[in-house]
Amino acid sequence: MFSQILIWLLVASNALGYIYLLYRAWTRVPRRDIDDVVPFLYPVDLSLMESLLDPAADFELRWQLSPREFREAQRRRMRLYLELLRRMAHNSTVLAEFNSVLLGDDKFTSGPASKLEEEAVKVRLYSWCTRLRLGIWLSLPLNAFGVMPALACLRTAADLDGPKAYDDLKAAAVAAFVQLEPAELETLTRNL
């Protein structure tokens, strides 16, 4: 009976996978124009990100605040970092979609079709793994146990350095959209 249920779950998940593939083949990627890129990007403050991931900032807060205050401050910083990660993942999706439109989604490639796509995948992998970790930390009653993990350990996830991966994505976006007008490129970079 137990194995039967598990096999049914497997069959159902396979069916859902096929439905998703058909849906994706039917809708393809959103047909983004260049005008649909810049307004859809959320600015990511890299200096804020660096300050959140700075081990010295963790240490300073721990030193200056009482344990209770530190835990509260740390939870606020976690939520802030979670928001930055959401923005990173969203921006990488928007850029990758526009890039797919430029390159044509019909091509068969042996991996990412461009440098931008490769960097976008890295950013999404990093942000997904880190969001998972942060989500677990925020959902657990860590206050009750008197423990609070340091944000500095979130700098790397899945063997990727988060801020560096996002910086590389920005550089790849500039290189990929070199044909844009300087003003448009400036807006794009500012909004990233």
Add this chain to the structure above:
Amino acid sequence: MNVLLQTIPLWLLAVLLFLLLRGHAYKACPWFFAYVAFGVAAGLIRVLVRNYPHLYYATYWITEAGYDILGLLVMYELIRTVLQKLARTWWGRLIFPAVLLAGIGLSVVRALSAPPQFSGLAFYIVTGEIAVRCVQALVFTGLVAIVLILGLRWRQYPFGIATGFGGYSFVALLMTTKFSDFGTRFTFLWGWTLLVAYSIAVLIWIWFFSVPQKPETPSPDLPTPSPGALQQHQATMEQYLDWLRRMR
């Protein structure tokens, strides 16, 4: 069943083998190439010995075991190919053994609760076959999840292979769990449904492998950018670096 209809997957596999050879796809997916080559050879042998029941019985089960082993190796190849392009993490190496254990566990539990109507070596081969179908279904579901989360391109050979195997394992597992209710008509339905499902899987592979795959790194044959374009690119990069410095 008509011999011609029975050998439809064999002809389709022969077409696929030709496409794999023409596109040099054996370099990208060597185990899948081995699987297809084995499929053609096994299909031919089965057709040749079909009038000798004892020989056919032995050949059938030996080739089924071969399909199972190669099917697992193809799954290993898929996971390795997809993951090595994403990240080299310590837990990445544990994914295939974990999937394999899950598939074997599921198959063994199922064999204990509803034993297959075979004895001896055939019993183990059938149990192994269900384990392989579970592994294939898990790998397909996992790859769809990766594509969904990371927004990867589906139009890559490893994903095409997973789609074919995923569809076939979906039908095979569905038959295993549900169609046994059909009683005496079961064998007939089993044969036809699996034949059609496998033919569709091979057609999916043919579709994927009929299009040449572009290399992921820029080809040296690409036209060199003009000095003007290079200068513009360099100026943009400098401007960008300047913005970055100012932002910090």
